[in-house]
Amino acid sequence: MPVQTPTRRTLLVAAPALLAAPALAQTRSIGPAPYPDRTVRIIVPFAAGGASDTSTRVVAQKLTEVLGQPVVVENRPGAGGTTGVDYVVKGPNDGYTLALGGLSMTALAMGLYSRMPYDPVRDLVPISPTVLVPIGIGVRTGLGCNTLAEFINLLKANPGKYTYGSAGNGSSGHISCVAFLRRTGTEAIHIPYRGSGPVFNDLLAGTVDFTADSPGLLAPHHPDKVKALVMATEERSSTLPDVPTSAEAGVPGYKAYSWFGLYGPPGTPQAVVSRIAEAMRVVLNDPATVNRLDREMGLPPLRQTPERFAAFLREEIDYWVPIVRASGARAD
Structure with missing residues (x-):
């Protein structure tokens, strides 16, 4: 069978598409890729197996689905959680390395340490809480x-x-x-x-x-x-x-709890904060995720906007730092 060659009409129809292909490729290459376009790490500043680790892995599993990119947990324990948080604070602020922060490495640490490697208010960008932890x-x-x-x-x-x-x-x-x-x-x-x-x-x-x-x-x-x-x-x-x-x-007035949430390092772009916060809103309202966290693990989801989360951190500092200092407990 003879090979059919394209007619002039076919060439005229195909020409615009052929010419548009490089232009489209060029258009797509302009500007940064939409976030996220690769794996996101969450640094959990405690060893595997605790409430911080297990709850974050549940969140990361659903967050992977919502963001469309892998979200992995990496444990970096030490110094009551401050080692892992400091690692993130001093790292890149592109949104691909986040810290799991919590009560112990913010408000409690401020009362326990004479010097901290970071300022919880100045150096942490609140994105979204994850869970409340009854104790x-x-x-x-x-x-x-x-x-x-x-x-x-x-x-x-x-x-x-x-x-x-x-x-x-x-x-x-x-x-x-x-x-x-x-x-x-x-x-x-x-x-x-x-x-x-x-x-x-x-x-x-x-x-x-x-x-x-x-x-x-x-x-x-x-x-x-x-x-x-x-x-x-x-x-x-x-x-x-x-x-x-x-x-x-028989011990009225004795209360103890903790909480965890996602933070970025200083300078984390607002667009990244908003993207993750919106994804976390979806995650923490997902019935299956809520069931695993609250019903199975006893860790009710804590839902706040980045702005409310920032205010919550300041409130916790005002409440807990005097209590810790009055207790006489020191960590250095």
């Missing part, structure tokens, strides 16, 4: 305490004998235990770790005696291996409904 106290079952009153009596009878683990000096778990000990007039020895995961490993092994952490981390071990004695909140946790609140357990 409860859990003791190893080997202590034989079934109520908070029994545990307090044990501590009073043996001042300085028992130990508690936290995710690090200045972490929310650390300050929660300090506040508990001061309020109950008891003493115990603090052992800092590089995240909640290692704390629970040693708590289950009997190396430390108690800790303060989220319902989602206490629940898998309660009540067989770790007995949760109190939730330092006004309402009971849906994850641990049998655990009394502070008031119900």
